[in-house]
Amino acid sequence: MKQQQYNTLKDQITPKIPILINCLKAFVVGGLICSIGQAISFLYMIFFDFTEKTVGNPTVATMVFLAMLLTGFGQYRKLGQFAGAGSAVPVTGFGNAVISAAIEHRSEGLVLGVGGNMFKLAGSVILFGVVSAFFVALIKLILVSVGVASW
């Protein structure tokens, strides 16, 4: 079988990916997760002494914690299968990445298994997050120095 023949056969057999439906699912579920986050931040502002400026930290921590619990109970996997990027892109995806790696390697021991592999996936999120935050801050510093934006 030649390569071209193989490719046409492969195209015929492979089921079509419903890109539009997948995007829609991701949009709806991602939006829902963000709405829950917004509700949590309102909760913190109404019942505790957090302002709009400071409420981001506890909200992110709560969302990550909830995602970690759901991952531990095996529910986040179902959500991930349904929503795809909609459940991976929000900050809850980070909690999922940490806990799922920890669960996966728990049979290798607490230190070398869980401890060594916990940030296997999330490590790159932290690294690139920090690097991109540095560059964004740099760009903002330049814009503020020029006078286009304000802190």
Place this chain on the structure above:
Amino acid sequence: MRKALLGISLIVILTGCGDREKVVTYSKTDNTQHQHEVEKLFEKDSEIEQVNIVVIENELFVAMQLKPLKKWNRKKIEDRWQKKLEKQFANTTVNVSADFKMFWESTKLMEEKDQKKMMEELQHLKKLAKEET
């Protein structure tokens, strides 16, 4: 599922009905001219959705909610109003905030009867507005 969706959409629609005036003022001062001038200034501004103005003695506390797209320039708008009000009311301590927390608390503050408690709350809010962490 369908019933839950219907319920949620009904709640969303009904929350849109809870309309209130754009400018709400609480005043505990003899100088009412102050109050009317400030109210007029805020009524004209198209960037602001709702505003609470609390005037106690020589304290002027303004908590506003900006229109969604104007929130990008929150700091600029706050600073502009702060300068504008400070210039207009030289002998008054002016505090302007576009933070939701300040707006929420000032709405609650307006219902407070005890003036001493109100003053304490106001000082707490001013401190909170400066909080960074």
